[in-house]
Amino acid sequence: MTDPSVEFIAAPLDRYAERITSGIALLGGVLMLPALFLYLSGLLFSGVALPGLVISVAVAVTLGAWLLLNYAVQPTLYRIEADQLLIRRRWARPMPIPYRSMLGVSPAPALADVPRFGLRRSFNAGVFGYQGPFTLAPYGGVFFIATNRERLVAVARSNQLPLIISPARPREFVDALREALIRHAEDRVHPAEVEAKP
Numbered sequence: 001m002t003d004p005s006v007e008f009i010a011a012p013l014d015r016y017a018e019r020i021t022s023g024i025a026l027l028g029g030v031l032m033l034p035a036l037f038l039y040l041s042g043l044l045f046s047g048v049a050l051p052g053l054v055i056s057v058a059v060a061v062t063l064g065a066w067l068l069l070n071y072a073v074q075p076t077l078y079r080i081e082a083d084q085l086l087i088r089r090r091w092a093r094p095m096p097i098p099y100r101s102m103l104g105v106s107p108a109p110a111l112a113d114v115p116r117f118g119l120r121r122s123f124n125a126g127v128f129g130y131q132g133p134f135t136l137a138p139y140g141g142v143f144f145i146a147t148n149r150e151r152l153v154a155v156a157r158s159n160q161l162p163l164i165i166s167p168a169r170p171r172e173f174v175d176a177l178r179e180a181l182i183r184h185a186e187d188r189v190h191p192a193e194v195e196a197k198p
Contacts (some may be wrong), residue, residue, distance in 0.1 A: 070129070
C-alpha cells in the first residue's frame with residue numbers, strides 16, 4: 001500500500017507576530033546596553049551600578065529564554081498521514097493528532113482578529129506565532145499552534161480543546177484532511193473490504 005501522506009508547510013509569520021517577536025528581541029538587546037556600557041567604562045563592579053545591572057541583565061536573559069522556547073515549538077509543517085495529523089515543530093518533538101480524536105475540520109477566518117479583539121487569556125499571543133491554550137470571546141477555549149492569523153484552520157476534537165493551526169494553503173489543507181478523515185472512517189467501518197483489495 002502506498003503512503004497516502006501529504007505535507008503542508010506552515011504559513012509564514014503574519015505582521016503582528018513579526019512585530020511582537022522583533023519588539024521583544026529589541027527590548028532584550030536594549031536591556032543589555034547598560035551592561036555593555038558599564039563594562040566598557042570600567043564601572044561594571046562599582047557598588048552603585050551593580051543592582052540595576054543585575055536586574056536589567058536578568059530581564060534580558062528571561063526575554064531571551066522566552067524567545068528561544070517559542071522558537072523551539074513554532075510549527076513548520078503539517079503532515080496528513082494515514083491515521084493521524086502530525087505537526088512538526090522546529091526543535092520540539094512532533095505533535096501527533098490521531099484521526100479517531102477528530103470530529104471535523106474547517107477554515108477559521110472569524111479568528112483573524114485574534115489577538116487584537118476577543119482575547120481573554122493566552123499562553124503565547126505572537127512570539128514566533130501563537131501557541132498554547134487561549135480563551136477567546138465569544139468562542140471559549142481553543143488550543144493554538146499557528147503562525148499566521150489570516151490562514152487559520154480549526155480542527156474540532158472530542159474531549160479536547162479545538163485545535164487552531166495555520167497551513168500556508170488552508171483551503172487545500174482542509175480538503176485533504178477531510179478526505180483523509182473520510183478514508184480513515186471507511187477503513188474502520190469496512191476493514192475486511194480494505195484488506196481484500198489488491
